[in-house]
Amino acid sequence: MAFLRRLLTNHALNRTVGVSESAYLLGSSRSYSSGVSIVPEIYSQKISSCLCKDHGTLPWTHGSTMTLRTSLAPKSLIYLNEKRFATAQPKAPAQARQMGALKVSVSSPGFIYEPYAPREAIPFWRRWFTRDGWRRTKDDIILELKSAYAIAKLRKSGYSKQKFYTEAVDLYKEINTLMANGDKTSLRKAVTEKMYSALKNEIKQRESMWSSVNWELIEPIIKMRTLRARLIGVDRNDLNKVFVQLTLEFLAKQKFEAYDSKGVTVAGDKTKEVLVRDIWVFEKSLFHPGAYWRLCGRIKI
Numbered sequence: 135m136a137f138l139r140r141l142l143t144n145h146a147l148n149r150t151v152g153v154s155e156s157a158y159l160l161g162s163s164r165s166y167s168s169g170v171s172i173v174p175e176i177y178s179q180k181i182s183s184c185l186c187k188d189h190g191t192l193p194w195t196h197g198s199t200m201t202l203r204t205s206l207a208p209k210s211l212i213y214l215n216e217k218r219f220a221t222a223q224p225k226a227p228a229q230a231r232q233m234g235a236l237k238v239s240v241s242s243p244g245f246i247y248e249p250y251a252p253r254e255a256i257p258f259w260r261r262w263f264t265r266d267g268w269r270r271t272k273d274d275i276i277l278e279l280k281s282a283y284a285i286a287k288l289r290k291s292g293y294s295k296q297k298f299y300t301e302a303v304d305l306y307k308e309i310n311t312l313m314a315n316g317d318k319t320s321l322r323k324a325v326t327e328k329m330y331s332a333l334k335n336e337i338k339q340r341e342s343m344w345s346s347v348n349w350e351l352i353e354p355i356i357k358m359r360t361l362r363a364r365l366i367g368v369d370r371n372d373l374n375k376v377f378v379q380l381t382l383e384f385l386a387k388q389k390f391e392a393y394d395s396k397g398v399t400v401a402g403d404k405t406k407e408v409l410v411r412d413i414w415v416f417e418k419s420l421f422h423p424g425a426y427w428r429l430c431g432r433i434k435i
Contacts, residue, residue, distance in 0.1 A: 242326035243366050243377055246415050246431045248280075250362045250381045277362075284363035288378050291420050299358055301427060302382055302416060307351050309333075309429055310388075314349035316341060326417060326430040344392040348404050357385035361413065368421070375421040379430065384412045411435075 253274065261267035285293070305324060312321040316337050322330050340347070362381040369375040391404035417430035 242328065242417055242428070242430055244326070244328045246433070247364045247366050247379060248362070249415075249431070249433055250413065251433075252435060281360075281363040284365045284378055284380075285360075287365060287376070288363070288380075288420070295360075298380070298427070302358070302414075303353075303355055303384075305416070305427065305429060306355075306384055306386075306412070306414065307353075310349055310351065313337060314347045324428060326428050329429055329431060344400060345395040345397075346393045348389070348391045348393075348402075350389040350404065352387035352389065352407055355384060355386045356409075357383070359383050377417055377419050379415055379417045381413060381415045381433065384410075384414065386410055386412075 256267060256270060259267075261271055309321065309324050312324065313333060313336070318334055318337060321333060325333060359382070360380060361383050362379075364379045366377040366379065367373070367375065368377070386409075387407040388410050389404045389407060390402040391399055392401040394400050413433040413435060414429055415431040415433065416427045418427045419425040
């Protein structure tokens with residue numbers, strides 16, 4: 135009888151995993167709520183404290199303020215200012231032109247949706263022969279399905295993994311170099327609004343300690359992989375109006391050295407290579423022609 139009960143429970147679990155695509159593939163307000171503390175510096179200061187605990191669809195954007203809103207309905211929606219996304223299209227920088235086409239920078243949602251966090255490994259027997267293990271397996275499957283759906287949506291817009299990785303490495307190198315040089319003007323064009331504010335404060339803090347910094351990336355990158363993909367909706371009546379966020383892991387060797395006002399080395403050693411692991415989140419609008427990838431956050435593990 136015990137074995138029969140396990141089979142019935144497993145069958146019910148499989149049915150649960152097969153819930154509607156719109157309910158799980160495009161977002162969970164519960165997961166977002168629990169992930170806010172991971173990268174606090176990139177979140178809007180106006181995020182509402184009353185996030186709904188129910189699973190929902192896209193973190194939709196709508197309303198008259200930038201405050202995140204929720205509904206107590208079974209499929210809760212997250213709303214932002216729809217008008218802001220539809221009208222805010224600042225002029226793209228000169229270096230954002232590629233093959234004669236103008237790339238457009240648009241206003242970012244201002245937060246990382248469901249920030250990546252490593253999942254604790256569990257034994258095989260616990261995963262498949264306990265209720266907690268079945269729930270964990272279901273959650274893992276849902277997380278993977280969300281990423282798969284976001285990538286599928288991205289491919290329809292011409293996404294190529296190899297091309298994106300090449301562009302991501304260029305951005306990784308460019309942003310770190312601009313940070314080292316303290317070039318805030320150029321940095322603004324490569325990152326989102328919230329990320330720029332955080333990086334500007336980092337540069338200010340660093341300049342109070344060191345006069346100048348030397349940073350160098352040793353190429354090629356040792357390892358790159360996509361950890362997570364998520365979609366953020368803008369119009370609940372049009373599923374094509376979305377932002378996509380891709381979380382990438384970089385494993386690379388770098389050289390670093392900092393100097394005081396007299397040019398004396400006070401930190402690091404540019405003759406030594408250091409292995410560094412970074413997790414960055416890149417964002418792009420899929421409904422503005424000419425939109426390009428920008429850094430919207432970094433995740434510390």
